[in-house]
Amino acid sequence: MDCVLDTVQSTSNQDLSDIFHFGLKTLAEALKDTHINTLFLRNNVITWDLLFDFTKHLQESEIVTLDLPRISEAMIKKYVAISKRNSEIFICEYDEEMISDNLRSKNVHKHHLAELLEKTHVNALYLDDQSVQLNGLINAKIESLGLKKCESLKTRLNWLQTTLRDSQISSIDLSECDLDCKSLEIIAPFFEGTKITTLNLSSNEIGVSGLNLLGNVLKNTPITTIDLRRNNLNCESIKVLASFLKDTKIMFLDLRNNEVGIEGLDCLAQNLKHTQITSIGLDVNCESLSMFAPHLQDTNVTSLLLNDCNLGNEGLVCLEDVLKLTKITSIELSSSSLNNCERLQMFSTFLTSENITSLNLRGSCLGVAGMKCLVNILKNSPITSIDLGENKLNYESLKVFLSSLIDTNVTALYLSGNHLGYDGIEFLVSVLRKTQITILDLNKCNLECNALMNLVMCLHETKIATLDLSGNSICCNIFYLAFVLKKTQITSLGLSDYGYDDYNPIHLLRNLKRYGTTMKINLQNLCILSLCYLGRVLSNSKITCLHLRGNRIEMDGLKLFSQGLVGSQITELDLSKNKIDDCGVFFLSQVLRYTRICSLNLAENNISCEGLKYLAQGLEGSQIEKLNLSYNSIKNDGFEYLTRSLAGPQTVEVDLRGNLIGSKAASRICKRAAKSIVLVTMADNFIMNSYVLFCYFNIFKYRNCFIEVALPAIDTETEREYFNESYKKSGITKLILTNDYVPDVGSASDGINITEIEIIGDLECDDSITPLLKNNNLIKLRKNWKNTEVEIESMSTLKMNALHLQIESYRDLLVGDLKSVLTHGNIVYLDLSYNKLGHWGFAYLVEVLKDSKIISLNLSNNYIEANSVKLLAQVLPDTKITHIDLHSNNIGYYGFTYLMNVVDTTSICWLSLGENNIEEDLEKSINLSPCIVSRKDTPFEFQLRFFFKELVTFDKSSEQFEFIIPGEDSVMTISHYAILVKYLTENSLYRIHIYDIFYMNSGCHDINVLDKINIFVKEISQRFFLFFGNNLIDLTKKFGYDSILDLVKECDNLNLDHFVEFLLLHRVFYYVDNEQNILHPFIYKMLLKHNMPLYNEDMEPNKKNEIISYFKENKIDGHMEIIDLLSSD
Structure with missing residues (x-):
């Protein structure tokens, strides 16, 4: 480990920008000191320069089998490349001469690569057609050539003829090369006169005509192994194939994943005894197996590869009976019917016989019970190779299997396609050292770097000789491998499909x-x-x-x-x-x-x-x-270390909830230093867990010290008084009541502000608890909804604003009258997260929402699907809901669409939609949690929130909300003060929307915030009048001298009469003449409306005529109305 870290730390940032390329170079340099003779790097992408350097190191290694990665091509069409210089992104252009040089360089690399291969021990090479020119292999020692997925091979078939004829190649892989009948017409004759013994044509489209062409030449070739899987071969194709098999040297034939049919199998079975075939792969079901199995007795077959198309119990019995009389030593049952313990047990007698040494149960989905059964079978059988790929193994099933692996004969273990995860691989590592495993396949096991590191660093303690880590996030483990491999027995290593595009930190x-x-x-x-x-x-x-x-x-x-x-x-x-x-x-x-x-x-x-x-x-x-x-x-002793370090003047907030600290230790820190230290304590020698709780709450017992402590018993009058005095000012953040709840806190807590009460279990709201709920200011109640019939009346009258319910099934919602609680109560926050509502519970819920005051609805983790969201979308326009949390359900793209189609008819502005299988169908990537809804208009509730944030602030000195003058860039006008005052005083629900600003920011309820908002609204007139009087000059600077008149007009429009009367006292802002004798017509109108004097008649007896005369000569908005009003007096 230290060697790896030293290498990483000594590397420049630029080199670290591509882990795989640098790691591959490091690995190549280390190969000479290892026993590696087989290396797979397929489906990775490297540059020609890197491949060139990599291949040079092969000359000193023992590598004989090499699967090369794909080689990146130069940018020819776009003529641009994005690069990085001095941490700045820049674009450089290639001219045609540079492109030409680049291509010439690439061709030179191809030529040199073939030469380099001649100097290595490599005799098995797997590549695509970008990697090397085939005719360059003629003089190489290559005996096995893989050209999988080389679709462009069809245009270069003549190169293949030259290569096969003049080289030492005896095995060739042409799978997934898009070969058809016409292709076979060209290449089939190539096989005559070559040394080819193994031919892979799987996943092509060769058809009947192609098989005819192939059959005519097979008898003249030394081919012993042929793979024809996934070629859409039908009954007619198999008849053609069966007719020439007896004249060939074929010993291995794989026909799986075709459409052979029972007639085709019958034809094949009749000819099988006349062939040299020892291994055969087929698709079978119960009927076809019953027909085919008896013919195996007189054949040379020792290995049977079956794609099980639902054998069933009868088919398994048939297979077991027949195979006892054959030479079978290896059996593969991919996607088999052995998917439960009962069927596996039925087959166990055969599996524990002396013949079977290899067993493939890929895709069987055995589960924990199946694994237990399999373990018992392995202990009593000679099986040395077991394939459990794609079995949906999780940590539990893997643990069952691996725990008993030590007592078996298994030396080859294939686990590919299972998502083992960190815990699974950690457990595998813990048992590998004690097993006889020499072959380990972990291909596509969804393993991340940290999980793989645990495995890689213990390899030298195992007997593993063949290791496949392909399809995982190798990441920096390629460095660890470079240092560890020389200490291991590994001879074959698979690093294909490295996936660095998916995860490159x-x-x-x-x-x-x-x-x-x-x-x-x-x-x-x-x-x-x-x-x-x-x-x-x-x-x-x-x-x-x-x-x-x-x-x-x-x-x-x-x-x-x-x-x-x-x-x-x-x-x-x-x-x-x-x-x-x-x-x-x-x-x-x-x-x-x-x-x-x-x-x-x-x-x-x-x-x-x-x-x-x-x-x-x-x-x-x-x-x-x-x-x-x-x-x-952390226990008491550890806490003591902390208290000593916090003895200085600095204020530190510490959260120690969920540790093992006693109440005495908590008391000591309070006495030692009145710092802002947050901790959880409990009764001495009592360990707290999620459900076995003493009631606890937050207390500000010491100045600036926020402590969460175990609730003491309140038995005496003195204790009750002490309780009430302690928390009357500070309030209780959270009070938890359990079935073990004994203290009578009802009377002791009268008038205390409680942010949240949680009732755990089935504790009913009896005579001791109901007063506690009724006599206190409470924001949130969290409880189990079961057995609530007797509580409905009391719950409807509570002051609480938030309700968090836990239900066992949707039927629990029907027991208690939730509609009554939501309609007649003050609930605006409804939390139903982590329940099992399902569709039927949801159907009831949406009807309840219609007449409620709910603005925030939490439905996360509820097994909700699109059809339920469709119901919700239908009622949303009739609700006041502004925020819905649907996180971690399964609403899908359709559910998302239902919501988006109605948002403009609702008050919805925020949604939380993550983990709902929505992303893959979205046309463009958007943030789903939170999802800010794009609307055509903004609901008034959110306009009011904006007004509040612009015009009000929290004054830390007074610890109250106060009016302010908005900033320079604000779009507020002076009239918005009147609008804010009007709606906050007349609609209590708008106060909750102001509170919701703070709740959305913190995610936590706080009754102190709500109290301060209520105080602000209650005193809003006095606070505004004081603010106005203290900031007259600044207000006119911000909004203009005439803005005060606009404010009077807005207040009159909103029927804020006491505001109008207050503003009319400030006449200096309303004069329309230079001499400041005449007021604006609208002001005279307001003075008359509110029975306030227009002027002092004793001191100004001619003022009325002056006003009329002035407005006759000066036309100002509303002047005629004032002339008429004054003239009529």
């Missing part, structure tokens, strides 16, 4: 400048190389917030990454849900004081007291202000 990280200041790489299982590279480039980026949650980061990765934090701009770092443990914390703590990190999240990392000791040392001199250590393994 360096491509993800190399352009950090494009990510702005926040970067989230969560749940990506970043490998060590990725972390090393990320750490290296952070210092040159503008990233300040970095989230690396759930990436399985371990000590080695963190050791490399943490060095890059020094000198970076990172202020917020999330490393939660990784595998850092105490050793990883040690390396992180070494650099903390040299970084700018203020917020550090280490939750769920298996950190114990030892790790906290290291961390406490690292915190000294650091800038940490917020530290999350929740759900680790």
